[in-house]
Amino acid sequence: MIAERQRLQDSNWKDWGPYVSNRQWGNVREDYSSNGDAWNFASHNNAESYAYRWGEEGIAGISDKKQLLCFALSFWNKKDKRIKERFFGLSNPQGNHGEDIKELFYYLDNTPTHSYMKMVYKYPINAFPYDEIVIENEKRSKKEPEYELFDTGIFNNNEYFDIFIEYAKADHNDILIRATVCNRSKRNAPIIIAPTIWFRNDWKWGYNKYKAQLNVSNKDCININHENISLKKLYSRTPNIETLFCENETNNPKLHNAPYPENTYFKDGINQYIIHGSPTINPKKTGTKASFLIDDIIEAGQSKTFDFRLSPDKLDDPFYQFDEIFEKRLHEADEFYNEIQSDVIGNDERNVQRQAFAGLLWNKQFYHYNVGKWLKGDPNFEAPRDFTHYVRNTEWNHLHNKDIISMPDKWEYPWYATWDLAFHCVPFAIIDAEFAKDQLLLLTKEWYMHPNGQLPAYEWNLSDVNPPVHAWASFRVFKIDEKRNGKPDLLFLEKVFQKLLLNFTWWVNRKDKNGKNIFGGGFLGLDNIGAFDRNMVLKDGEHLEQADGTSWMAMYALNMMRIAMELAQYFQVYEDMAIKFFEHYLYIAEAMESLGEDTKGLWNEEDGFFYDVLQLGNGDSVSLKLRSIVGLIPMFAVEVIDHSLLEKMPNFMTRMDWILKNKPDLTKLVSHWDEEGQGRKHLMSILRKNRLTKVLARMLDEKEFLSTYGIRAMSKVYEETPFVFSVHGNENIVYYTPAESDSRMFGGNSNWRGPIWFPINFLIVESLQRFHYYYGNSLKVEFPTGSDDQKNLEEIAQNISNRLCSIFLQDENGERPFNGGNEKFNHDEYFKDYMTFYEYFHGDNGRGLGASHQTGWTATVAKLMKPRLSI
Template sequence: MTTEETRIAEDREHKAYWKRWGSYLSERQWGTVREDYSATGDAWEYFTHDQARSRAYRWGEDGIAGISDNHQRLCFAIALWNEQDSILKERLFGLTGKEGNHGEDVKEYYFYLDNTPTHSYMKYLYKYPQTAFPYTELVAENKERDRHAPEYELLDTGVFEQNRYFDVVVEYAKAAPEDILIRISITNKGSEAKPIHLLPTLWFRNTWSWNHDEQKPTLQLTHSDEKLSIVEADHPILGKRSLYCHGTPELLFTENETNNERLFDVANSSHYVKDGINNYLIHNQKSAVNPDKIGTKAAPHYQLLINAGETKVVKLRLCDTSEFIQPFGLEFDQIFAQRITEADEFYNRICPFEISEDERNIQRQAFAGMLWSKQFYYYVVQEWINGDLAKPVPPSERKQGRNIDWQHLFNEDIISMPDKWEYPWYAAWDLAFHLVPLAMIDPDFAKQQLDRLTREWYMHPNGQIPAYEWALSDVNPPVHAWAAMRVYQIEKKMYGRCDRKFLERVFQKLLLNFTWWVNRKDVDGKNVFQGGFLGLDNIGVFDRSAPLPGGGQISQADGTSWMGMYCLNLLAIALELAIELPVYEDIASKFFEHFLYIADAINHLGSDQTELWDETDGFFYDVLHCSSRNQLRVKVRSMVGLIPLFAITTIEPETLSKLPNFKRRLEWFIRNRPELKQNVACMETPGVGEKRLLSIVNSDKLRRILQKMLDESEFLSEYGIRAISRYHAEHPYILNIDGQEYRVDYEPGESSTAMFGGNSNWRGPIWFPVNYLIIESLQKFHFYLGDNFKIECPTNSGKMLNLWDVSTELSRRQIAIFLKDASGKRPVYNNAEMFQNHPDWSDLILFYEYFNGDRGSGIGASHQTGWTGLVAKLIQQCGEYQ
C-alpha cells in the first residue's frame, strides 16, 4: 500500500480527515442559477463578471487555483496584477452564453498539473499576460462573429507573443490534515524584467449577510516582524486557523461584503467592501482597506520585479496552530519533495503497465483534472425561491419559475463538476461517467457521489434524479446503475474490496428511479420510451424535449435502448447481491422479464414502416407519431441508432449455478413466452465457455450496425465514433411539417444551430462518454461471441478483427486525440501554434467537452476533464492488454 493509499484509508476510517481541505473552490460563481434572484431567470445578466469583484456571493465562492474546507467556510486563492490591467485578476474571465458566438466559454489558459485523492499534493499552472488583459476585445470580436466562424481566443489577441507572460505555478502540500504548505512560483517568460503583484488571498464565505442571527467570523493580523506575518482566522464553527506569510509583505484587510455604492448607488453597510483591495491597489484608494488590520478578507501584498527567465518563489502556510517557530525552514521544501515522490508512487501503482511517457503525462493530467474539478456545491431550492430574512423578498415570478417543483432539494456537498468554469454545477449523467476514472484512484469518493445523488435530499420524491441547476427536471440518460456496477467492479479488481453494502444501498434507490422512468416516460405502456433530448442536445431534427411541431410524440430508439441498458444494469446488480442475499433472485427475475419486453418492443413494435429497426437500412431510427396519426421513421444516421448496442450483459455459468431459483424462473419464462425471444439475443443459446447473453441486438443486427459504425465515410473517424454519420454531409436529412423545414446536416465541429445553446453539438463531433460505452459494449459482445466472430474494421478495408480488437482500435483512436503524432503535433490543438510548437506549452493538456469529427481538435468547454477524463481509463486498458 502506498503512502497516499494509507492516507485514503485513514480518512475512510475517520482516523485523520485528510479530505477536509481540498481544491473545492469554484472557478466561476457569477452567472450561475444559484446567484440569480431575477424575475426573468437570466442568470448570466443578473450577476456578471464585472459585478463579481464587488458583490458578495450567496451560495459559494470562486478564485484562481483555490482551496477551501469541505463546507467552504474559509477560502484561499491567488490574485495578480501586472500594473497594466484595469482590475485585479482575482477570477478567471470568459464569455457568457449570449456573448460567445458558440455559447459561453472561458478565455484564459490554466492547467491542472497534479493532484492526489486526499489533496496531499496539488499543482496548478496559470499563464498571466504581461500586457493588459483584452477583456473588451474578446467580447467585441466574438460578438461580431456568427456561428459559422471560429471562436476568438485569448491566443488570437497576441498577448502571448514574444513570450510576454508569466507562468504562475501554485502548489499545495499537506504536512498534516490541517497543515497546508503553499508554494507560489512565478517565472517571467519574456525577454525583459517585468513587475507583478501577487496577493495570496484568504477570506470567509459570506454567511452572515443573509440572516440576522449569523455570527460573523474575523481575520486579523496577530504577528508581524522582518521574517514573517501571521493572519489569524477565527470562525464560530471551523475554529481558528493561521496563515503564515513569508517575508515582509504589506497586509491588506477588507470585508467580503457587497459594494452597494458602486453597483446600486446605495450606501454601503460597511466602509470596507469586497473590492476594497482591488480599489486600494488599482485606484490608489488608501481608505479602501482597514488600517486596523481586521476583516473577513485579507491578502499579503508581494510586489515583485522579475528579470527575464527568472523565477521568484513566495511561501505561505495555512494551519490550525499559531505556534510554529520556523514555518518556512528546511522542513518546508522537504515536505514538498516527499509529497511529490508519494504522488509519483501512487500513480505508478494505479497504472503499472508499460505505456509511453506521453501517455503517462496525459493520464496524470486527466486524473489531476478530475480531482481539481471537485467543488463545494451549495443549493437549497426552498431558501433560494423564498429568499433570506435579512434581504428583500425575491420577485413573485420565482414562485412559478425555475425548479419550483424541487423544493425538497438541499445540496451542500463536495461534488465532481464537469468543468468548474463553464459548468460549475453537477450534471447527472456527466457525473456517472466521472466516476469511472475516479473509482480507479479514489473509490470511496466515487461511491459517495453515487450515494449522494440517490439520497432523498437530492432525488425527487417521485424518483427522478436531478439533472442540473438550470433545469432540475430535465431528463438525462439513466446511467447510474451502470456507474454503480462499474465503480463496484473497479474497486474489486484494483483494490480487492467488495462493497456490497454500497451496491445494495444505491440499488434500492435506483428502483424508485426506474419506476419513475416506467411511469412517466412510457406514454403508451408499450415499453417504448420518450425520454426527451436525453443529453444528446441537438442530435435530432428538432428539440425532442419540447412539444413537437404539429403535435404528437417520438418513440425514441435511444430512450428505449437506455431503458434496456438500465434493466440489464439493475439485473447485474441484483445477481451480484443475490449471491449473498437470495431475496434478490426475485428482483433479478423481474428485470430479466422487463428487459425481454423492451427488447421485443424495440425490434418488433408497429408495422414495417413504424418499427424502430429499419430492416432495409440495417439501423435503428426514432419514429415520429404526428397528431394527424401519420407515422414515419426519422431516418437520421446518428448515435441514436448506435445506443441499442449499450443494452447488453453476459452472465457466467457459475453465476447461474449459484442462483438456482433465478435460473429456474428464467427458463420457465423462456419456455412459456417464446414470442419474446424472436430476434432478441437471449439466455437460451450458450456462447463461448457456456456464457449467456442478453442483448437488444443479435449477431445479425450487430454485423449490420457495425458495417456503418466502422465505415470511415460514415461514423468512424481517425479519432473515434462521430455523433452523426458523415453520410449526411452529402445527404442532409430534411423533414417538412406544416410548411416548416427541419433538417440535419453533418457538422464535424461547432454548431451552426442555436438549439440547446450555441455550444451544444451532437451533429458530427466525437464525444467521449458514448464512445466509451461503445468500446465497453464491444468487449461484452466479445466475451460472448469469442475470437471467431470477426468484422471488417475499417469497413471495406479487408482487415478482419474480432470485437475485442475492434474495441482496442477505437480506444487507440480516442487516445490519439491527445497524443503527439509522427510530426510531434497533438490533434486536440489543430492549428494552435503555441500548443503545437512551444516547449513551454506542448506538454500541457486540455480536456475538451467534445472533438471535431474529422480533425480531432478540441471544442466546447476546455476543462471538461469530467467525462473526457475517461481517457485515463482507456490508457490503462490499452496498457494492460497490449
C-alpha cells in the same frame, strides 16, 4: 503501505481541498432577479463587488469541506484594469458558441487526499484584452470559430508569466502553499501577488448571526478567528510586506447607487486599493477578507518563488523544513501514481493519464444550493420572483445540496450534472473508489432524489431528462473497487440498487407515454442530434418514439438485472428482482421490434439501422431516417452472463426456463440466450448477430461514423447532402457539423451533430468488448468497412480506444490533435506537455471543442489508457 493509500483511510485528509469554484457568477443559484436572467444578475463585470450567497470563486482556490474559509491567489501585472482574482470568460449570450472561458491554465497534478496539488496559470505581462475579446466574439456568427485569448497575440514573444501554484499538506489541517512566478519574456516585468484569505459570507442573509474575523498578527502573519475552523494562521515567507483587510460584503453603493456608509470596506476594497490607491481597506487591519501585498519585479527569463502556510499553530519558524515537506509529498504522489500506472507503457501516456486524474481532482467543488430557501428568498433579502414565467426548479423545493461534488468543469459547468457525474466516477474509481461510491450514492439521497424517484439533472433545469446511466456506473465502480481491494462492497451495491428501484419506476411511469415500453422525454444529453428539438412538446397528440431513449431503458433494465444477480449470490431474495428486470428488458426489446399493430418498429431492415419514429396525430408514423448515434445506442443494451453464475441461482434458472418455454415470441428477441457462447456464456442484446453486423458496417465506415479519432456522433454522409424532413409544411434540415453547433436553438455550445464525445465512445468500446466476450473469434467484421480486413470485436474496441487516446498523445510530428494545429501549443517547451481535456472533439481532426477543462467525462481517457480490468 503507500503513504497516499494510507491517508485515504483517514477522512480528515479530505477536510481541505480545491473546493472553490472557478466561476460563481452567472449561475442559477446566485440569480435573485425578477426575470430569471442568471447570466447578468451576477456577471464578471460585477463579480469583484458582489458577495455571493451560495459559494465562492478564485484562482487555484482551496477551502474546507463546508467552505467556511477560502484561500486563493490573485495577481496584477500593473497594466490590467482590475486585479486578476478570478478567471475571465464570456457569458452564454456573449459567446458565439455559448459560455466560454478565455484563459490559459493547466491542471498538472493532484492526489486523492489533496496532499499534493499543482497547476500552472499563464498570466499575460501586458494588459489583458477583456474588451477586445468581448467585442470580437460578439461580431462572430455560430458558423465562425471562437476568438480565443491566444488569437489576440497576447502571448507573442512569450510576454507572459508562468505561475506555478502548488499545495502540500504537512498534516490534514496544515497546508503549505507555493507560487513560482516565471517570466518567459525577454524583459523585466513587474507583478503584484496577493494571496487572499476570506470567509464565505454566511452571516448576511438572516439565518446566522455569527461573523468570524481576520486580523493582523504582524506583517508576516494574518490571524484567523473562527470557532469552527482549526486553521488559525496564514504566514508569508516574504518579510515586511503589507497586509490588506476589507469585508466580504457587496458594494451596494457602487452597484446600486446606495448611500455610502462611513467606515465600511467592501469586497472590492483590496482591488480598488491596489489599482487606484483608494482608501478602501480597513486601517484597523481587521475584516472578513484579507491579502498579503507582494510587489516585485521578475527579471527576464528568471523566476521567483513565494511561500505561504496555513497552520493551526503559532510557529516560531513556519517555514522550517518547508522544502523537504514539498519534496516528500511529491515523492509520495509519484509513488502512488507509479502503482496506478504500473501497466501503462510510455512516458507520454503516463503524463496524459496523470493530468486527466489531476483535472478530475481539481474539479471537485463545494456545491451549496438549498432550493427551498432560494425560491422564497432570505429573511434579510427577499427575492422578487416572477413565478408565472421565470422561476426555475419550483418543483424541487426539497433539494438541499451542501457537499463536495465532482463538477464537469468548474468554469463552464460549475454545477453537477447527473449523467456527467456517472461517467466521472469510473476513472475516479481507479484512484479513489470510496469517493466514487459516495458520489453515486449522494445523488440518490432523499434530499437529492425527488420524492417521485427522479434524479436531479442540473441547476438550470433540475427536471430535465438525461440518459439513465447511474446503474451502469454503479456496477462498473463496484467491480473496479472489488478488483482493486479484493472484496466486494455489497453494502454500497445494495444501497444504490434500492434507490435506483425508485428511479427506474419513475422512468416507467413518467417517460413511457403510452405504456408500451417505448421511452421518450427529450434526453437533453443528446439535445440537438435530431431534426428538431427533441424536448419540444408536439401538437395534436404527436410524439417521438425514441430509439435512444428506449435503448437507454433496455440498458438500464439489464444493468439492474446484473446488479440483482450479483447480490443474489449473497442474498437469495434478489433472484426475484433479477427475473423482474429480465422480463422488463424482454418487453422493451419487443416494443422496439414493433410499436403496435401495423406499425413498424425502430429497426429499419433495409438500412440496417435504428431510427426515431414520429407518431402523427392521425395514427400514421414516420421513420426519421437520420443516421446518428441514436442508432448506435441500442448496442449498449448488452449483457453477457457466465453459466457458472446462473448455477448459483436455482430460482432464477427455474423462472428463466418457464419464460423460455411459455413466451417464445419474447425470448427469440434475446440474442442467443439458449445458445451458449464461448466458454458457456449467455448473451442478452437487442442486436442479434445479423443486426449487429449491419450496425457495425455503418459505424466502422470512414465515410460515415469512423473518424481517425473515434466514433462521430453523426454520419458524415450529411456533410454535403443534408438530411431533410418535412412535416406540416415545416422543413427541417440537418447537416453533419464536425465542430461547434451552428444553431442557438439548443442553447450554449452543445453539439451532437458530428463531433466525437468521450462518454458515448467509452460505452461503444465497452459494448464491443462485451460482444467479444460472448462471440470470441467466431465474429469478425470488416474494419474499416470496405477494407477486406477482418477483425474481431476486441481488436476493434482496442483500435477505437487507441484513436481516442491519440487525441492527446504526440504523433510522429510531435503534435497533439486536441491542440488543433496550434504551433506554439504543440512545440513550445512551455506548452507542449500540458493537456486540456475538452468537452468534445472535432469529428475530423480531433481539435478540442466546448468547455476546455471538462476533465469529468473526458477523463474516461484515463481508463482507456489502462488495459481493461476484466469484470
